[in-house]
Amino acid sequence: xxxxxxxxxxxxxxxxxxxxxxxxxxxxxxxxxxxxxxxxxxxxxxxxxxxxxxxxxxxxxxxxxxxxxxxxxxxxxxxxxxxxxxxxxxxxxxxxxxxxxxxxxxxxxxxxxxxxxxxxxxxxxxxxxxxxxxxxxxxxxxxxxxxxxxxxxxxxxxxxxxxxxxxxxxxxxxxxxxxxxxxxxxxxxxxxxxxxxxxxxxxxxxxxxxxxxxxxxxxxxxxxxxxxxxxxxxxxxxxxxxxxxxxxxxxxxxxxxxxxxxxxxxxxxxxxxxxxxxxxxx
Amino acid sequence: xxxxxxxxxxxxxxxxxxxxxxxxxxxxxxxxxxxxxxxxxxxxxxxxxxxxxxxxxxxxxxxxxxxxxxxxxxxxxxxxxxxxxxxxxxxxxxxxxxxxxxxxxxxxxxxxxxxxxxxxxxxxxxxxxxxxxxxxxxxxxxxxxxxxxxxxxxxxxxxxxxxxxxxxxxxxxxxxxxxxxxxxxxxxxxxxxxxxxxxxxxxxxxxxxxxxxxxxxxxxxxxxxxxxxxxxxxxxxxxxxxxxxxxxxxxxxxxxxxxxxxxxxxxxxxxxxxxxxxxxxxxxxxxxxxxxxxxxxxxxxxxxxxxxxxxxxxxxxxxxxxxxxxxxxxxxxxxx
Amino acid sequence: xxxxxxxxxxxxxxxxxxxxxxxxxxxxxxxxxxxxxxxxxxxxxxxxxxxxxxxxxxxxxxxxxxxxxxxxxxxxxxxxxxxxxxxxxxxxxxxxxxxxxxxxxxxxxxxxxxxxxxxxxxxxxxxxxxxxxxxxxxxxxxxxxxxxxxxxxxxxxxxxxxxxxxxxxxxxxxxxxxxxxxxxxxxxxxxxxxxxxxxxxxxxxxxxxxxxxxxxxxxxxxxxxxxxxxxxxxxxxxxxxxxxxxxxxxxxxxxxxxxxxxxxxxxxxxxxxxxxxxxxxxxxxxxxxxxxxxxxxxxxxxxxxxxxxxxxxxxxxxxxxxxxxxxxxxxxxxxxxxxxxxxxxxxxxxxxxxxxxxxxxxxxx
Numbered sequence: 001x002x003x004x005x006x007x008x009x010x011x012x013x014x015x016x017x018x019x020x021x022x023x024x025x026x027x028x029x030x031x032x033x034x035x036x037x038x039x040x041x042x043x044x045x046x047x048x049x050x051x052x053x054x055x056x057x058x059x060x061x062x063x064x065x066x067x068x069x070x071x072x073x074x075x076x077x078x079x080x081x082x083x084x085x086x087x088x089x090x091x092x093x094x095x096x097x098x099x100x101x102x103x104x105x106x107x108x109x110x111x112x113x114x115x116x117x118x119x120x121x122x123x124x125x126x127x128x129x130x131x132x133x134x135x136x137x138x139x140x141x142x143x144x145x146x147x148x149x150x151x152x153x154x155x156x157x158x159x160x161x162x163x164x165x166x167x168x169x170x171x172x173x174x175x176x177x178x179x180x181x182x183x184x185x186x187x188x189x190x191x192x193x194x195x196x197x198x199x200x201x202x203x204x205x206x207x208x209x210x211x212x213x214x215x216x217x218x219x220x221x222x223x224x225x226x227x228x229x230x231x232x233x234x235x236x237x238x239x240x241x242x243x244x245x246x247x248x249x250x251x252x253x254x255x256x257x258x259x260x261x262x263x264x265x266x267x268x269x270x271x272x273x274x275x276x277x278x279x280x281x282x
Numbered sequence: 283x284x285x286x287x288x289x290x291x292x293x294x295x296x297x298x299x300x301x302x303x304x305x306x307x308x309x310x311x312x313x314x315x316x317x318x319x320x321x322x323x324x325x326x327x328x329x330x331x332x333x334x335x336x337x338x339x340x341x342x343x344x345x346x347x348x349x350x351x352x353x354x355x356x357x358x359x360x361x362x363x364x365x366x367x368x369x370x371x372x373x374x375x376x377x378x379x380x381x382x383x384x385x386x387x388x389x390x391x392x393x394x395x396x397x398x399x400x401x402x403x404x405x406x407x408x409x410x411x412x413x414x415x416x417x418x419x420x421x422x423x424x425x426x427x428x429x430x431x432x433x434x435x436x437x438x439x440x441x442x443x444x445x446x447x448x449x450x451x452x453x454x455x456x457x458x459x460x461x462x463x464x465x466x467x468x469x470x471x472x473x474x475x476x477x478x479x480x481x482x483x484x485x486x487x488x489x490x491x492x493x494x495x496x497x498x499x500x501x502x503x504x505x506x507x508x509x510x511x512x513x514x515x516x517x518x519x520x521x522x523x524x525x526x527x528x529x530x531x532x533x534x535x536x537x538x539x540x541x542x543x544x545x546x547x548x549x550x551x552x553x554x555x556x557x558x559x560x561x562x563x564x565x566x567x568x569x570x571x572x573x574x575x576x577x578x579x580x581x582x583x584x585x586x587x588x589x590x591x592x593x594x595x596x597x598x599x600x601x602x603x604x605x606x607x608x609x610x611x612x613x614x615x616x617x618x
Numbered sequence: 619x620x621x622x623x624x625x626x627x628x629x630x631x632x633x634x635x636x637x638x639x640x641x642x643x644x645x646x647x648x649x650x651x652x653x654x655x656x657x658x659x660x661x662x663x664x665x666x667x668x669x670x671x672x673x674x675x676x677x678x679x680x681x682x683x684x685x686x687x688x689x690x691x692x693x694x695x696x697x698x699x700x701x702x703x704x705x706x707x708x709x710x711x712x713x714x715x716x717x718x719x720x721x722x723x724x725x726x727x728x729x730x731x732x733x734x735x736x737x738x739x740x741x742x743x744x745x746x747x748x749x750x751x752x753x754x755x756x757x758x759x760x761x762x763x764x765x766x767x768x769x770x771x772x773x774x775x776x777x778x779x780x781x782x783x784x785x786x787x788x789x790x791x792x793x794x795x796x797x798x799x800x801x802x803x804x805x806x807x808x809x810x811x812x813x814x815x816x817x818x819x820x821x822x823x824x825x826x827x828x829x830x831x832x833x834x835x836x837x838x839x840x841x842x843x844x845x846x847x848x849x850x851x852x853x854x855x856x857x858x859x860x861x862x863x864x865x866x867x868x869x870x871x872x873x874x875x876x877x878x879x880x881x882x883x884x885x886x887x888x889x890x891x892x893x894x895x896x897x898x899x900x901x902x903x904x905x906x907x908x909x910x911x912x913x914x915x916x917x918x919x920x921x922x923x924x925x926x927x928x929x930x931x932x933x934x935x936x937x938x939x940x941x942x943x944x945x946x947x948x949x950x951x952x953x954x955x956x957x958x959x960x961x962x963x964x965x966x967x968x969x970x971x972x973x974x975x976x977x978x979x980x981x982x983x
Contacts, residue, residue: 400674534770
């Protein structure tokens with residue numbers, strides 16, 4: 001008898017729980033590039049403040065290729081990418097919406113403040129031809145160079161490859177791969193012989209090296225003088241629909257909140273937003 | 283024993299009335315359900331892994347190029363020249379696993395056997411009472427804590443003392459040396475598995491019937507020989523079981539090795555001499571852990587499941603070896 | 619990691635005084651034989667002896683060094699503020715925030731894991747020892763459980779990811795707005811954690827059941843009770859301490875695992891419930907645990923906050939200490955009340971009989 005009663009109670013409890021359980025807990029899930037991550041986190045928080053009824057979007061990292069593939073397979077509503085779409089390589093049927101523009105800085109340890117790196121020096125160091133800091137003019141330390149790169153899925157790595165090394169040279173395979181901008185920044189910060197490349201938002205605590213005579217900062221990137229600039233994309237499967245469409249529309253509408261957020265460390269790309277020399281903080 | 287009808291009814295009652303049958307069915311359903319779930323797990327992993335094995339054949343286990351570059355090609359969806367997208371040669375990762383696990387288990391085996399002997403036979407009572415809870419605590423500490431202490435305390439020490447500029451220069455064409463390398467991995471792995479082995483072996487040594495040791499002493503054999511000839515000999519199954527358990531733990535250790543072993547899919551080269559010990563490696567489980575984000579990407583997903591399948595098979599083989607090693611233990615009623 | 623403790627008394631040590639009357643008759647002195655020294659041993663035996671001592675001393679030294687180092691670093695970084703504040707919302711953790719959410723996450727995951735593993739484990743153990751006997755099915759279940767015990771947790775995690783991202787299991791975790799299940803939540807991670815704890819619970823319960831003497835079962839059958847009732851009222855209460863030991867060991871294993879958390883728990887530092895339903899929302903949401911937090915704040919993760927990592931590691935070690943202590947107490951309690959033969963079986967009617975067939979909880983005098 002007691003067993004039957006327990007079973008009956010358990011069954012009713014299960015049914016009672018199943019009703020809300022059946023309703024899938026939906027949420028806008030955004031993920032991908034670690035370069036886009038700080039920007040997307042701020043945008044998501046502002047979006048939730050502007051639309052408190054919808055659940056807050058969940059933003060995560062994982063690097064650009066994960067974002068693109070996630071959008072394609074449906075595990076992400078919006079994928080973040082910090083590299084441009086590559087026809088024939090990326091899954092078909094994706095739609096890329098430009099979000100902002102961002103710069104990639106070459107960084108060294110703060111003890112090693114190099115005043116400038118030319119194209120040849122950059123090529124030599126990152127392809128592994130130049131091994132020692134003594135061969136680099138302007139270096140304040142000596143010893144073998146510790147090169148840090150990013151892992152395979154990174155969009156920043158693709159961007160660095162295209163912008164700084166061109167189509168034919170490849171980063172030396174002996175460089176240590178890091179899984180995110182944050183880790184790259186940490187390792188260069190701790191290793192005085194280190195050199196690497198990070199997105200603008202991650203240059204705290206390390207020394208951004210001027211490239212070809214131009215300092216790596218927001219002002220020079222906006223004016224177009226600094227050449228290490230690349231695009232941020234939001235990737236969806238087909239044209240954006242539903243919640244994703246609402247979010248993308250809000251972000252690209254050029255309203256005051258988004259303008260303020262994007263202009264804090266990135267370059268906005270929408271009509272009426274800030275672009276041009278001397279505007280905004282560097 | 284009640285005879286005749288009473289006996290039959292007793293047996294029938296044992297066989298089960300209605301309530302008994304329901305209970306048995308319910309419990310059997312649960313047990314079989316778990317069995318089915320575990321079997322489904324094994325089958326799923328192998329089904330997902332099959333394309334990778336099919337594309338590479340037995341050469342999957344061989345060497346041929348940089349494993350990291352092959353994984354990179356799968357991320358970028360651009361096949362390496364001359365090969366398919368599924369091309370993968372896992373040897374650097376397998377070698378990394380072997381070269382971290384085997385020395386660590388050997389060091390732990392010798393160290394923990396000697397330490398267990400010391401603790402059970404020679405150490406005075408107060409010392410044993412203090413050390414026992416400490417050893418048990420260390421056996422239970424999560425591996426991420428070991429990894430944390432290793433990176434923050436040991437890695438800078440190794441980097442400063444052993445990795446000179448000259449050493450770095452000698453291999454800089456192929457790989458960069460850092461504090462996270464093979465030596466650190468072996469040391470931390472050995473330290474991590476020793477407490478478990480000490481606890482098991484000491485337990486087995488303590489369960490050796492004292493009559494045997496007293497008999498040996500009565501025959502004039504000195505204490506050391508008694509220990510080696512009688513206690514250790516009796517505890518052989520426990521030592522084997524402890525080794526198997528430690529090896530299984532070392533093989534499956536993903537997070538700590540991801541933190542301390544250097545994370546480069548590079549086959550450390552013994553021909554480099556002493557520098558061999560300072561090269562970064564990347565064992566199989568650590569690779570799986572670090573690349574787990576890519577499970578949804580087609581070719582990469584198959585390769586990662588293939589790595590998982592290899593780990594599953596080796597864990598099963600070890601499990602079987604452990605079971606076989608524990609069988610003689612049951613004779614002496616030693617708990618493991 | 620079911621490790622048996624080191625025995626309390628060293629067997630085989632020579633008695634310190636000759637057996638016989640406790641005090642000698644007046645006027646006589648007792649000369650105890652000297653303890654065997656090592657001077658008479660051959661060199662190779664002496665080398666072995668010294669190697670032993672060297673290993674023992676270095677084990678003690680290393681063990682104490684590790685524990686002291688972790689305690690010192692952890693205590694110096696730990697403050698009450700950390701325990702009650704949530705992690706800060708930024709990537710860099712060094713500025714502000716504590717680890718309240720990871721602490722909460724650890725408890726939730728352990729609760730979910732044990733809630734699944736304990737009943738399931740006891741049920742399987744009972745079936746294996748009472749009903750299954752030596753049938754091939756029982757052997758298969760046994761080997762499967764043994765195998766799970768040895769499988770690396772990463773493999774279980776990737777299996778979990780595959781299973782729980784199927785849409786029919788989508789109610790266990792959050793979904794994207796287009797309806798695909800993410801497969802990452804407390805429920806999914808807890809379910810896989812249950813697989814980790816299951817072999818420990820099964821082994822401990824089976825051992826307990828095996829140690830119960832057959833006469834308990836026979837007496838119960840002799841009184842006309844069915845096997846099911848015997849299990850429920852006689853056997854299971856007797857193995858309570860074994861089940862408790864298995865559960866505590868399982869909890870230790872669950873608390874210490876990081877790989878499953880990183881892969882299956884969604885990696886948000888703060889606990890983010892999915893929706894507004896009180897308990898179910900939390901269970902379906904994502905969060906982090908202490909192990910995840912330690913990994914994130916170590917140099918291998920992005921938090922860049924070593925002190926907080928040490929503090930969280932310290933809290934983890936305290937939890938492990940408490941669990942170890944619990945195991946020792948449970949085992950000691952069981953040794954006390956282990957003997958169940960004897961004269962305290964009383965014959966009374968009906969249910970009272972069943973109750974008195976359980977072993978006495980007080981120690982035998």
